[in-house]
Amino acid sequence: MKLRRQLILVSLLTLSLPWAGCQYLREMEDALREGQGRALLATAEAVANRIASEPTLIATLTQNFADVAPEPQFYAHPFATSVVLDGYDDEWRDRQLLKKQWQADAFRASIQMGSFNKNLYAFIEVDDRQLDYYHPGQQPLTASDHILLRTLDRDGRVRDFVVVASAPGAIHTFDINTPHHQWLNRQDAESDDENMPAIPPRQEHSIHGVWQETSTGYQLELQIPWYLTQGYLGVAVIDHDPHQPQWLGSITAESPPAPLVRHSDLLTEAITVFAAEDLRLRLATNNQWLIAEAGRLQGAAPAQAQGGWTSLLRKLFSQQRFPALDQPERNGRLETAEVTTALKGQEAVEWYRYRQQTIARAAVPIRLDRHIIGAVVGEQTSAGLLALTDNAFQRLVFYTFLATGCAGLGLIAYASWLSLRIRRLSRAADSAIRDDQNLEDAFVPSSAQDEIGDLSRSYNRLLIRVQEYTEYLRTLSNKLSHELRTPLAVVRSSLDNLDNEQLPDSARIFAERAQQGSQRLSTILTAISSASRVEESIQQAEMNDFSLDKVVAELVLAYQDIAPQNIRCQIMPEQNYMLYGSADLIVQMIDKLFDNACDFCPPDGEIILKLARNKNVITLTVSNVGPLLPDKMQSQLFDSLVSLREKANAPQENKIHLGLGLHIVRLIVDLHKGKVVARNRADKKGVEFEISFTVNT
Amino acid sequence: MARHIVIVEDEIALAHNYRDALTRQGFVVSLYHNRADALAAFQQQLPDLAIIDVGLGDDIEGGFDLCRELRAKAPTLPIIFLTARDSEFDVVSGLRLGADDYLTKDISQTHMLARIIALFRRVDALRNPQNATQEDIIQRGLLTLNMDRMSAHWSDHIVDLTITELWIVYALAKHPGHVKNRQQLMDAANVVLDDNTITSHIKRIRKKFLRIDDTFDAIQTAYGMGYRWDDRKS
Numbered sequence: 001m002k003l004r005r006q007l008i009l010v011s012l013l014t015l016s017l018p019w020a021g022c023q024y025l026r027e028m029e030d031a032l033r034e035g036q037g038r039a040l041l042a043t044a045e046a047v048a049n050r051i052a053s054e055p056t057l058i059a060t061l062t063q064n065f066a067d068v069a070p071e072p073q074f075y076a077h078p079f080a081t082s083v084v085l086d087g088y089d090d091e092w093r094d095r096q097l098l099k100k101q102w103q104a105d106a107f108r109a110s111i112q113m114g115s116f117n118k119n120l121y122a123f124i125e126v127d128d129r130q131l132d133y134y135h136p137g138q139q140p141l142t143a144s145d146h147i148l149l150r151t152l153d154r155d156g157r158v159r160d161f162v163v164v165a166s167a168p169g170a171i172h173t174f175d176i177n178t179p180h181h182q183w184l185n186r187q188d189a190e191s192d193d194e195n196m197p198a199i200p201p202r203q204e205h206s207i208h209g210v211w212q213e214t215s216t217g218y219q220l221e222l223q224i225p226w227y228l229t230q231g232y233l234g235v236a237v238i239d240h241d242p243h244q245p246q247w248l249g250s251i252t253a254e255s256p257p258a259p260l261v262r263h264s265d266l267l268t269e270a271i272t273v274f275a276a277e278d279l280r281l282r283l284a285t286n287n288q289w290l291i292a293e294a295g296r297l298q299g300a301a302p303a304q305a306q307g308g309w310t311s312l313l314r315k316l317f318s319q320q321r322f323p324a325l326d327q328p329e330r331n332g333r334l335e336t337a338e339v340t341t342a343l344k345g346q347e348a349v350e351w352y353r354y355r356q357q358t359i360a361r362a363a364v365p366i367r368l369d370r371h372i373i374g375a376v377v378g379e380q381t382s383a384g385l386l387a388l389t390d391n392a393f394q395r396l397v398f399y400t401f402l403a404t405g406c407a408g409l410g411l412i413a414y415a416s417w418l419s420l421r422i423r424r425l426s427r428a429a430d431s432a433i434r435d436d437q438n439l440e441d442a443f444v445p446s447s448a449q450d451e452i453g454d455l456s457r458s459y460n461r462l463l464i465r466v467q468e469y470t471e472y473l474r475t476l477s478n479k480l481s482h483e484l485r486t487p488l489a490v491v492r493s494s495l496d497n498l499d500n501e502q503l504p505d506s507a508r509i510f511a512e513r514a515q516q517g518s519q520r521l522s523t524i525l526t527a528i529s530s531a532s533r534v535e536e537s538i539q540q541a542e543m544n545d546f547s548l549d550k551v552v553a554e555l556v557l558a559y560q561d562i563a564p565q566n567i568r569c570q571i572m573p574e575q576n577y578m579l580y581g582s583a584d585l586i587v588q589m590i591d592k593l594f595d596n597a598c599d600f601c602p603p604d605g606e607i608i609l610k611l612a613r614n615k616n617v618i619t620l621t622v623s624n625v626g627p628l629l630p631d632k633m634q635s636q637l638f639d640s641l642v643s644l645r646e647k648a649n650a651p652q653e654n655k656i657h658l659g660l661g662l663h664i665v666r667l668i669v670d671l672h673k674g675k676v677v678a679r680n681r682a683d684k685k686g687v688e689f690e691i692s693f694t695v696n697t
Numbered sequence: 698m699a700r701h702i703v704i705v706e707d708e709i710a711l712a713h714n715y716r717d718a719l720t721r722q723g724f725v726v727s728l729y730h731n732r733a734d735a736l737a738a739f740q741q742q743l744p745d746l747a748i749i750d751v752g753l754g755d756d757i758e759g760g761f762d763l764c765r766e767l768r769a770k771a772p773t774l775p776i777i778f779l780t781a782r783d784s785e786f787d788v789v790s791g792l793r794l795g796a797d798d799y800l801t802k803d804i805s806q807t808h809m810l811a812r813i814i815a816l817f818r819r820v821d822a823l824r825n826p827q828n829a830t831q832e833d834i835i836q837r838g839l840l841t842l843n844m845d846r847m848s849a850h851w852s853d854h855i856v857d858l859t860i861t862e863l864w865i866v867y868a869l870a871k872h873p874g875h876v877k878n879r880q881q882l883m884d885a886a887n888v889v890l891d892d893n894t895i896t897s898h899i900k901r902i903r904k905k906f907l908r909i910d911d912t913f914d915a916i917q918t919a920y921g922m923g924y925r926w927d928d929r930k931s
Contacts (some may be wrong), residue, residue, distance in 0.1 A: 485801070492803060500721055536784060555920050627828070
């Protein structure tokens, strides 16, 4: 992976900035929320203290319905308007109240209640397969489907009313003056029991209602004056059946009515003082009935209406998933955990979802002499909080994206710069190694003070070392031949002198051998220093235009005379082979290649010199039949002192191979800015050397 | 009177060998091993020939300096460099300083003696031009070679060739049109040189002729074979 790409990947780490920001925001939001919760608790506390300090309020809170089991109790939902008694549920449907329901097989009953002004309203729905209407005069009241309303009278005695209907429409209510079951028994026995006061049922006109048939049974809407109930009401629905009448409702045949639960105006008034914008206060009785409510919650938060993407991001980053807010106004119950906790004596705060915002609900117990008599429930949306954090969130998103962008761009730029420097360094190092030119020109060490600068400088030092070493190697052969030449001259001149001495023939033969040996040594020294002499002559070469094809043709003629192999010349006709260079050196180069080819080519083999021109590239190829190039060291073939010759055919020839020939070839090719390639022939029968020169014309 | 040859050579064994060889040929030889001794001796008496090594002990270029001073003192004294250095640069520098010839140390004694005798011949010829009666003269077009005087003329202008160069020209011009390869030229010049040195000798010879006549092209290259003298045009 390139450095730049690596750094781009690393720059992705800056994306953790927005994450960290969101994390921070969330914590901030948590802190704010906690603060809001505390504030809300404090408010609720104040309300609780206020209520606990007012005897009348305490009395209201602890009235009859507050201390009994809530199951049989009815909750009279406060209605803002009057109810039109028509037997239809128009007023009830929209309120979505939770009905109290009972069921026995197909016989079902459900009741909901509301309160407006001085009346209690009830809506009763009954599923009954067979409707038995009341026929006045023919039947007793109980021989029809009827509703039993049980209240208490002023003296606390049970008072039962029976509601019947003769047909869909207005109902009839009778005060039966005796407890229903007794009265029922009496009716059933149809006997004149002397013990029982035979008070006939009296029609009660203050209870109104309308009875309507439905597809599954009937429903009726009742209006009962509050005074009539004395705060107590039990309701039962009785399905008439001669053999087995069925009974459903909040009361059994003999149980007393349970206290009705209704909102207290007094308490409502007391807490309204505390209620504020976006703060809803509620009071719960000890048995968790909602009996007072003040204040309204804000609707949808304005902040939520804003740009979809921020809310989307918020959703992404917000981990909290609160439960939906319950609706005590539908059944009058405050039964959530915090209220329960509060009623056990521990104040608590819980968070809920309300529409699209979160809402805090704090519950604080109201104490009276260490007894808990109820709870204050305060609710507040986090609209303000939300607006604050939303704003912060938006800005955070903006700033972090800006910062990430800047950091990313900066890193990319930095990475590019860095990789540019490194690339430049490596290119400079490459060219310094490749080119034979002066090191000072090829490699300028950086003056930067950082690690790359250090690298560049140490590279420079390394290259200088390498150059020194190369220089040393280059002059080594020269120095060596120079140093060896003097002692060799001593040997040779001594031998020459020896020739003139009177030596016995037996000694003379040794002198001759020594002479031959020193001759060979001299040849070797000449060969060693010849490479450096070629370099010198290259430096002093005189360049002029000459025709390469003529030179090659002449050379081939010359070679044909001296080499045993079959020499062929292929020159692509009608091409311009004018080349700017030194003909002498080119000849020398071809000589070396030809020598090389001769050495490897068997005597009956074929050596081909080809000259061709393609556009402005002149290609000279010397190819010979013979052994192939070994795979290794092919690239070093043209280096000084590298010879890939097999030792096997060396001894019989009295020639030395120092690997200088091809090195000289390369020097000459380089001088002419050409290229030389050694490779095995395509037919795998031999080797070819290809030299290409680029010409301008 | 025997000719007096001075050898300035730091390698004592080599110097003695040369002295023995030259003495055997009837020369009087003096040996000096460094520049100061040689210079002191030259103050006393000039020899007939000086053979100088380029590197004298630690004095790497001492021979060159000595040659310069000697040449200043005696403009016509024959001087031969005999050295292990065989680089083109050294050869050219030596000849520029006014040496008459430049030999490498691996030259055989026979070759060296041939050179020395040839050099003396030239010196004698220059001193006594009237003595030349039966001279070995070759005339090829504008070229006149006098091998007794060791001199070359191109259309009456003297061409300042060294002995090596003179022999090369002689070998070429003796049989015009014949290609002489490098080995033959080397043999003719009594030198052991590699091909490149021959090439550069040829180059230098051409330049010397061109200085006199800028249309000179009598020495032609036969690629792969050697050189030939072709003066048909001139």
